[in-house]
Amino acid sequence: MNVTKNAKNIIDNCRFCWMCRHICPIGNATGQERNTARARSFAISMVERGSTELSEVVDNIYECTLCGACTNNCMTGFDPKVFVQETKTEIVLSGLAPDYILSLIEKYMQYGNVYGMEMPSELEALYSDGDDLLFLAGASASLRAPECVARALSLISSAGEKAAFTKIQDTGLQMWFLSGKTQETQNAARAFAEHANKYRKIVVYDPCDLAFIRHEYREWGIEISAELISFNEYLLSLIKCGKIKVIKGSTEYTLQDSYAYARELDDTESGRALINAAGVSREMLLIGKEANLAGHLIMAEYMPKVMRDVALGRWQNAINMGCKTLVTENPDEYLALKASCPDGYRVITVEEMLLENM
Numbered sequence: 001m002n003v004t005k006n007a008k009n010i011i012d013n014c015r016f017c018w019m020c021r022h023i024c025p026i027g028n029a030t031g032q033e034r035n036t037a038r039a040r041s042f043a044i045s046m047v048e049r050g051s052t053e054l055s056e057v058v059d060n061i062y063e064c065t066l067c068g069a070c071t072n073n074c075m076t077g078f079d080p081k082v083f084v085q086e087t088k089t090e091i092v093l094s095g096l097a098p099d100y101i102l103s104l105i106e107k108y109m110q111y112g113n114v115y116g117m118e119m120p121s122e123l124e125a126l127y128s129d130g131d132d133l134l135f136l137a138g139a140s141a142s143l144r145a146p147e148c149v150a151r152a153l154s155l156i157s158s159a160g161e162k163a164a165f166t167k168i169q170d171t172g173l174q175m176w177f178l179s180g181k182t183q184e185t186q187n188a189a190r191a192f193a194e195h196a197n198k199y200r201k202i203v204v205y206d207p208c209d210l211a212f213i214r215h216e217y218r219e220w221g222i223e224i225s226a227e228l229i230s231f232n233e234y235l236l237s238l239i240k241c242g243k244i245k246v247i248k249g250s251t252e253y254t255l256q257d258s259y260a261y262a263r264e265l266d267d268t269e270s271g272r273a274l275i276n277a278a279g280v281s282r283e284m285l286l287i288g289k290e291a292n293l294a295g296h297l298i299m300a301e302y303m304p305k306v307m308r309d310v311a312l313g314r315w316q317n318a319i320n321m322g323c324k325t326l327v328t329e330n331p332d333e334y335l336a337l338k339a340s341c342p343d344g345y346r347v348i349t350v351e352e353m354l355l356e357n358m
């Protein structure tokens with residue numbers, strides 16, 4: 001199997017500390033030992049040594065969300081996500097991708113997204129252009145949570161800002177998740193960069209897209225000349241300059257930290273600053289850098305029951321700490337938590353929270 005020296009180093013340097021056994025959201029939902037970075041690195045190591053076939057580990061590779069909780073806790077300081085993504089590329093290029101992944105790739109090739117959907121008409125009606133500020137909702141938010149995107153655009157507009165919103169919402173993130181660094185992924189990334197560089201500044205709604213652009217584009221030599229800013233940072237700047245007037249109330253809000261903000265973008269504070277502008281912050285367990293994932297839209301396409309259990313597990317964390325209103329920072333977790341929301345609790349997005357306190 002072809003893996004880089006870096007990935008091989010990560011695979012071979014596991015110290016068997018088993019920290020990753022306790023914090024993996026998938027492992028905690030399935031109760032299966034194989035859903036850990038340790039077990040996965042052991043499996044890849046066996047493939048490398050010829051003790052087992054690559055086809056035997058395919059399902060296990062696609063059971064990783066890339067949430068990075070193991071990376072954050074790994075005592076070796078290595079990043080187990082690296083060998084997961086490299087193995088996906090090997091799987092796809094060897095023709096070993098399972099049917100449930102192939103069907104998503106086929107939809108991507110036909111529709112430009114893994115959900116096989118056209119842009120919802122309510123968002124098509126909001127298309128606008130310009131050359132200064134671009135609002136990038138991302139493919140998942142645009143297609144699966146259009147109501148959130150419409151609300152975000154309405155909030156931006158009510159602040160007197162003019163942001164372009166176009167049909168180009170694919171950054172390459174979806175193909176990256178399915179196949180790692182393939183030609184198709186890089187082609188999508190280059191196409192997005194060409195579009196994005198017409199603008200001066202890009203507000204990125206989904207932190208997973210922002211993390212992907214910041215980390216992978218740079219590694220692949222894809223230049224983004226526009227200034228990139230997260231949606232949270234953008235909202236905070238609008239509050240600071242008085243364009244969004246929020247009235248601080250007494251409602252308690254609990255941040256569901258997005259792993260992308262907390263671990264990939266090193267930002268555990270912007271979501272909390274937004275909560276503190278609108279109400280009172282009430283924390284639950286496994287927050288900040290230790291954030292526990294609550295949902296993943298692509299994985300919900302092929303392992304819906306496990307992903308529902310992941311969301312229910314996160315609700316249990318909230319219930320245990322008396323947290324009634326969860327505030328999400330990305331569409332994956334918003335939809336997963338909404339679909340499993342217990343009676344008497346609620347989940348809202350950061351922009352929804354601001355809108356109910358204006």
Ligand code: SF4
Binds near residue numbers: 023064065068081
């Ligand atoms: S990246 Fe997340 S889902 Fe994958 S093994 Fe690590 S903790 Fe588990």
Ligand code: SF4
Binds near residue numbers: 013
């Ligand atoms: S946390 Fe890191 S070193 Fe420890 S068992 Fe998991 S992969 Fe190995």
